[in-house]
Amino acid sequence: MTRTKxxxxxxxxxxxxxxxxxxxxxxxxxxxxxxxxRFCINECTVGEKIKKCGQKL
Structure with missing residues (x-):
């Protein structure tokens, strides 16, 4: 995936x-x-999806 996507x-x-x-x-x-x-980043399922996207960058 490209950065913009x-x-x-x-x-x-x-x-x-x-x-x-x-x-x-x-x-x-x-x-x-x-x-x-901290809750949003560590415990929320949406936050985990966002973290995975961040690792792709």
């Missing part, structure tokens, strides 16, 4: 699943911004 895939994932995510909002209110970000 990978970035477009990441953008699609973010727009589809991450914008308005209830879990991210909940973790941010309860535990703070860092904890919410």
């Amino acid at each position: 990978i970035l477009a895939e990441v953008e699609t994932l973010l727009n589809t699943y991450c914008n308005g995510c209830f879990l991210k909002k909940h973790h941010r209110q309860e535990h703070g911004k860092r904890a919410a970000h």
